Amino acid sequence: MEHKEQSFEAVIEVGSECEDCTIVHGWLYDGTKWVLHAWGETSDAVYDLTESREPQHREEYYKAHGVTEERLRRYTRIEFFTLLGDTKSFGPYDKELFFATESDVDPLGK
Template identity: 50%
Template sequence: MSRNQPSAYEYCLEPASENNQVEVVHGWIFKDEKWMAHAWCEFADRVIDLGQSTHSMDKSNYYASNRVSEERCRRYSRIEFFTLVGDEGHFGPYDKELFFAEISGRDPLEVIESGEVE
């Protein structure tokens, strides 16, 4: 990622600012044969992932294609997200135990369970 391009976490700022029903999600996705810490927004049954598209996507398709599971996610209301941005001074991730790395060659839940954080 070029430093000129926002991170997935920074991309959440725009949809969270524009819609008070948006939920910010930090989660692991499976892409290019590896697990990647990522962020996106959700509204009803739609996903807004500005790192992938300027259009919203169907949540069930997004979850299936990226192998998203609730156990690999942390959810924040827009108020919680903006509070954390102010308190922490960055856009995430905030759960450093779950998001122990940007990329993992192993399932992050297995890594955490084994105690062998990469």
């Protein structure tokens, strides 16, 4: 899996169209390395426009991509669009957790 910078731009569409979505920045694990990524989600579904325009089951997406709660940051739509406006950046916003676009070692050092 390669870092898809466009995932950070794609969540703007998700946040604009999905009123009950949360914007997520997180580390995905492909079995060999950690990759920084962004997506939108509801309690049941993930909207990752770099993979599909259709919603994906949240539990299946998390399992397939090695997503863990401690390796992500969630933003409400208001928080996300405020940060976007304030920083003029699509993210990531937590530069300490998201220190690179890819990492061969666990970002949390575990």
